[in-house]
Amino acid sequence: MSGHSKWATIKRKKALIDSKRSQAFAKYIKAIEVSARNGGADPAGNPTLYDAIQKAKKNSVPSDNIERALKRASGQDESGSNWETIMYEGYGPGGVAILIECLSDNRNRAASEVRVAVTRNGGTMADPGSVAYMFNRKGVVIVKKLQGSATLTEDRILECVLDVGAEEVNDLGENFEIVSAATDLVDIRSALQTAGIDYESADVSFLPSISVPVDATQAKAIFELIDAIEDCDDVQNVYGNFDVSDEVMASLS
Numbered sequence: 001m002s003g004h005s006k007w008a009t010i011k012r013k014k015a016l017i018d019s020k021r022s023q024a025f026a027k028y029i030k031a032i033e034v035s036a037r038n039g040g041a042d043p044a045g046n047p048t049l050y051d052a053i054q055k056a057k058k059n060s061v062p063s064d065n066i067e068r069a070l071k072r073a074s075g076q077d078e079s080g081s082n083w084e085t086i087m088y089e090g091y092g093p094g095g096v097a098i099l100i101e102c103l104s105d106n107r108n109r110a111a112s113e114v115r116v117a118v119t120r121n122g123g124t125m126a127d128p129g130s131v132a133y134m135f136n137r138k139g140v141v142i143v144k145k146l147q148g149s150a151t152l153t154e155d156r157i158l159e160c161v162l163d164v165g166a167e168e169v170n171d172l173g174e175n176f177e178i179v180s181a182a183t184d185l186v187d188i189r190s191a192l193q194t195a196g197i198d199y200e201s202a203d204v205s206f207l208p209s210i211s212v213p214v215d216a217t218q219a220k221a222i223f224e225l226i227d228a229i230e231d232c233d234d235v236q237n238v239y240g241n242f243d244v245s246d247e248v249m250a251s252l253s
Helices: 003-014 021-039 047-058 063-074 107-119 154-164 182-194 216-230 246-252
Strands: 084-091 097-104 124-126 135-144 166-171 175-181 201-208 235-240
Touching: 021 047, 021 063, 021 097, 021 235, 047 063, 047 182, 047 201, 084 107, 097 107, 097 201, 097 216, 107 124, 107 216, 107 235, 135 182, 154 166, 154 175, 154 182, 175 182, 182 201, 201 235, 216 235, 216 246
Parallel strands: none
Antiparallel strands: 084 097, 084 124, 097 235, 135 175, 135 201, 166 175
């Protein structure tokens, strides 16, 4: 299991209780606006937008904020920015590969902020293409094990998603992670909904094809590096190919 998956789970738990709440809200809203502009402002006909809205709602983003983002995307509100996706690549402690996904309306600002965050926190920037080949674009659905008063089993998950493109189901402790081809993400999500299974998030992510095991010291430094990168306003997601064992993760927790 990739360390990124475990760290992403921890970050979700932290998002609503730490001082970064408003910053997290801004990232969810930006994702909604971009999804709506790219595929239309109707969630029923735009699966990416639907998932972006669901993720925002799951993380307590106010409905008014979501509605304003949809209005900006549809042209009803002219205050929106012209966001573009920019990818940066780098290395962290222990030779870990880092892939940084930004949504920005200013390439120069994004590049400067990311470079400063990386170089000041033990990382180095890399040339385009030197890191990206280590990652595959995948669909990732997170499902809570506790569904109301019942506990979901791995067999139940497999029964629902195995025939619609699921490649693997990982146990993340309190959650299950379902990995599929990016093109099968909507089918996975729909199968869960049909079965009455609630899911936490459904995203297209970049998962590593090659993982690097790290010890506690390296893992701590990597997490601090990721935190610093995520503090940049233009950064949406950070992916790494580090592998953290359960023992190391427990010692850091």
